[in-house]
Amino acid sequence: MKNKFNYPPVERMTRRKFLQTTGLASLSLSCLPVQSAWAESPATQRAGEFSELNATNPGGIDLYLEYKDLLIGGKPGRAIAINGSIPGPVIRMQEGKEALIRVHNRLPESTSIHWHGILLPFDMDGVPGISFPGIAAGETFTYRYPVRQNGTYWYHSHTGLQEQLGHYGQLILEPADPDPVEYDVEHSIVLSDWTFEDPHHVLWKLKTIEGYYNFQRPTLANISDQMKATDLSALEVINKRLAWDRMRMDPTDIADITGATYTYLMNGKAAHENPTLIAKPGQRVRLxxxxxxxxTYYDFRIPGLSMTVVNTDGQNIKPVETDELRIAVAETYDVIVTLPQNKAYTLFAETMDRSGFARGTLAPRQGMSAEVPARRRRPMLTMADMGMIMHGDMEGMSGEKDDAMHHDMSHHDSGNGDGKELPTTNLIERIKHGPDEHGPASITMAQTAYRRLDYPGAGLGEDGWRVLTYSQLHILKTPENRRPPTREFDLHLTGNMHKFIWGFDGKKFSQSDMVRFQYGERLRINMINDTMMSHPIHLHGMWMDLYNGSDDYGDSPRKHTVNVQPAELLTVDITADAPGQWAFHCHLLYHMEAGMFRTAAVVRSLEGDPIDATL
Ligand SMILES: [Cu+2]
Known part of the structure; x- marks a missing residue:
């Protein structure tokens, strides 16, 4: 058997070696921007000055996409602006009406807009190569679709790496019925990340130089830091590191792109620009x-204020009070907060890897600010994050049956139409990681994936305040036609972070087939994260009902994007009610680009072609 922990000696290059070979060692990394020839002019507009439009008003709206020089965090950068700004305008739509959006492509290249989380005809979904050919340079494409839902969503490019350049904005869909969420004022908070490097260069470095942006690796010098943080002796720390090394994993690989290149933005503004949202004391503020x-994953909190979470991914949930929440890439959360007095509060969005933060202020008037909290320690992944559960490590797992450990990993389609319903509760608690056939793209992390809905995530939950978990999400009103699934399959999230290969079931998109959903079926997907990173998995066109471990299956939340944590087994159920073909992918842009992507075709029969929904 091939030693799965041995790489061919070629291709792998450490950062130090790269710097030596290229003679860049003496240069600071920030000296590689693409816009160096560009000179700042006083007339240059600042990022973050965006407007608001209503796409269901008579006549619809026009969006103009162009490259534009903007001041981003005060520094000149070349962005893809939508109507002159990054983020693009906040777009409102009224449920029950028709949205009409003319997109004018003034870029010298093809582009697209995907309406994230919106149920619509698949040829309006905006994914080049799947929904439509894309919008060629100089062309105008008209999106027109009925608005059948409400809540907070967003839109973005689905072409290449354009999203990294600012091609995104918020969508707000106003409900047709009275909103169960009561509020006096509302504010948009669009979190994003920005690099002054060419995103293609970023991707090239990720593929070529192991851990390029990870400057937080353990070194001999910081052994004492780790001892302090973990209460371990020096010997234990060293042993731990040796164990990690044997597994070719790095416990600090929380994020593959960090503050080393990123400027973190809230509403297009860097932390020092302090974007300020206004609310009077006593008002119910909907963020x-x-x-x-x-x-970039963010951990969001407002020191001194508790937040009531009322909506996620556009879906109203039973209100839950918390102090902090992790927001995975592409997720949305609406929270209600109230200023108790006439003072300012910091909106603090710390990156999951603690390499930076976005920040703003919620205050009764402009010009106020509050203390900005110190960044916390960089979290270390645990053996549990690697699926290395030792006996007795996990509370409540000791009574587990051994057969669960040896659950059959092969696909177990039970077929459709045989009337057999799958259980809705008491799902298997853990499962073995993928078989070795996942091939060279998969660094198999032996052993186990398990349900982690109660786990707030690496680096969270030990600060003495409440942190939101998926197990706390319960939908406010059970959707109609929620029924037990009749077919299921396993989907392994696989990757090799050292080679920056990402995929499903060990295959990149280019090597893979379509995933087929049978029209009308109720389908269960067990996602098994074989990697040590979190992946936000997004399905276009259809909801994923998240199995949240609740006895009342009817109140499981539904999501367009689910965060699958390291070594997690996470189950979703899908009603395949949307004819056509849809994208199904990891929403980390560079993971998607590296191959963590599938086409999900809704078919009449599982062997057949996608239903032609345009007829
Ligand atoms: Cu991913």
């Missing part, structure tokens, strides 16, 4: 938070 980042 619509979207993570429009390419690659």
């Amino acid at each position: 619509r938070i979207v993570n429009a980042s390419s690659q």
Whole structure:
């Protein structure tokens, strides 16, 4: 058997070696921007000055896409602006009406807009090569579709790496019925990440130089830091590191792109620009938070204020009070907060890897600010994050049956139409990681994936305040036609972070077939994260009902994007009610680009071609 932990000696290059070979060692990394020839002019507009449009008003709206020089965090950068700004305008739509959007492509290249989380005819979904050919340079494409839902969503490019350049904005769909969420004022919070490097250069470095942006690796010098943080002796720390090394994993690989290149933005503004949202004391303030980042998870909190979470991914949930929430890339959360007094509060969005933060202020008037909290320690992944559960490590797992451990990993389609319903509760608690046939693209992390809905995530939950978990999400009103699934399959999230190959079931998109959903069926997907990174998995066109471990299956939340944590087994159920073909992918932009992507075709029979929904 091939030693799965041995790489061919070629291709792998450490950062140090890269710097030596290229003679760049003496240059600071920030000296590689693409816009160096560009000179700042006083007339240059600042990023973050965006407008608001209503796409269901008579006549519809026009969006103009162009490259534009903007001041981003005060520094000149070349962005893809929508109607002159990054983020693009906030677009409102009224449920029950028809949205009409003319997109004018003034870029010298093809582009697209995908309406994230919106149920629509598949040829309006905006994914080049799947829904339509894309919008060629100089062309105008008209999107027109009925608005059949409400809530907070967003839109973005689905072409190449354009999203990294600012091609995104917030969508707000106003409900046709009275909104069950009561509020006096509302504000958009669009979180994102920005790099002054060419995103293609970023991707090239990720593929070529192991851990390029990870400057937080353990070194001999910081052994004492780790001892302090973990209460371990020096010997234990060293042993731990040796164990990690044997597995070719790095416990600090929380994010593959970090503050080394990223400027973190809230509403297009860097932390020092302090974007300020206005609310009077006593008002119920609805914050619509979207993570429009390419690659960055945020941990969001407002020190001194508790937040009531009322909506996620556009869906109203039973209100749950919390102090902090992790927002995966492409997720949305709406929270209600109230200023108790006439003072300012910091909107603090710390990156999951703690390499930076976005920040703003919620205050009764402009010009106020509050203390900005210190960044916390960089989290270390645990052995549990690697699926290395030792006996007795996990509370409540000791009574587990051994057969669960040896659950059959092969696809177990039970077929459709045999009337057999799958259980809705008491799902298997853990499962073995993928078989070795996942091939060279998969660094198999032996052993186990398990349900982690109660786990707030690496680096969270030990600060003495409440942190939201998926197990706390319960839908406010059970959707109609929610029924037990009749077919299921396993989907392994696989990757090799050292080679920057990402895929499903060990295959990149280019090597893979379509995933087939049978029209009308109720389908279960067990996602098994074989990697040590979190992946936000997004399905276009259809909801994923998240199995949240609740006894009342009817109140599971439904999501367009689910965060699958390291070594997690996470189950979703889908009603395949949307004819056509749809994208199904990891929403980390560079993972998607590296191959963590599938086409999900809704078919009449599982062997057949996609239903031609345009007829
Ligand atoms: Cu991913």
